[in-house]
Amino acid sequence: MKIETLTVDFTDEQKRYLEGFTTGLQISRVGRGLGGGSAGKANTEPTGPEAAHIKAQDKVIAAGKKLADQEKFKREEHPFDAYPRLKQQALEDKPPSPADNFRWRYYGLFYVAPAQDSYMCRLRIPNGIMKHWQLAGMADLELKKYDDAIEHFEQVMAVNAQAGSDYFQDEAQYYLAISWLAKDKVNEALPILEKIRADKDHLFHDKVAKMSFLDLRLVQYKENK
Numbered sequence: 566m567k568i569e570t571l572t573v574d575f576t577d578e579q580k581r582y583l584e585g586f587t588t589g590l591q592i593s594r595v596g597r598g599l600g601g602g603s604a605g606k607a608n609t610e611p612t613g614p615e616a617a618h619i620k621a622q623d624k625v626i627a628a629g630k631k632l633a634d635q636e637k638f639k640r641e642e643h644p645f646d647a648y649p650r651l652k653q654q655a656l657e658d659k660p661p662s663p664a665d666n667f668r669w670r671y672y673g674l675f676y677v678a679p680a681q682d683s684y685m686c687r688l689r690i691p692n693g694i695m696k697h698w699q700l701a702g703m704a705d706l707e708l709k710k711y712d713d714a715i716e717h718f719e720q721v722m723a724v725n726a727q728a729g730s731d732y733f734q735d736e737a738q739y740y741l742a743i744s745w746l747a748k749d750k751v752n753e754a755l756p757i758l759e760k761i762r763a764d765k766d767h768l769f770h771d772k773v774a775k776m777s778f779l780d781l782r783l784v785q786y787k788e789n790k
Contacts, residue, residue: 615643635667644668696724699733706744714744735761735768 611619622632622640632640647668654661661669666676673687702717718741725734738757745754761773 638664638667644671702737702740706740711744711747715741718744739769
């Protein structure tokens with residue numbers, strides 16, 4: 566008698582339910598000393614920086630309660646240990662699993678589906694000070710709107726000069742020079758780059774120091790002919 570193999574395709578929701586169920590079952594068995602390993606292994610004290618958290622989770626499980634999904638995700642794999650997978654997902658342009666969607670938040674990345682198939686990035690802003698043109702200049706440069714980028718970076722520098730501050734001054738100077746170079750305006754870019762190269766404390770000093778100023782001067786010579 567021939568027995569046909571029955572194939573069952575689970576939905577993504579069913580798969581996530583089964584994964585959560587089996588994970589919770591395994592954690593519960595370990596908490597009661599019934600894990601797949603030896604009894605000595607099950608009773609081993611947690612070590613490392615996560616020991617306190619694991620012990621707290623064990624107490625919850627031992628009391629017959631359930632861990633939140635986020636606690637299960639952390640217990641299965643610490644977000645910082647999953648960084649190679651984050652890079653691979655970025656290279657392949659793949660959306661994260663529910664577990665990785667939580668883990669990537671440790672890097673300030675929030676997957677905003679279904680509203681958008683994209684990430685939102687949380688940024689650290691010095692003293693919380695940020696003006697719209699500081700980011701607008703970077704966006705304009707990326708979109709090759711060089712005239713707009715120049716206007717925005719110059720506005721950052723003008724505001725700093727008026728207020729006696731230096732917020733994003735180094736960034737504005739460097740990207741202003743890059744914007745001028747993108748327009749083949751070496752005469753405008755070169756003085757800024759020379760100023761950056763002369764300032765060893767400048768955020769972009771090392772990067773500018775690696776530039777070939779001989780090539781820039783040759784272009785400048787041709788520009789002025």
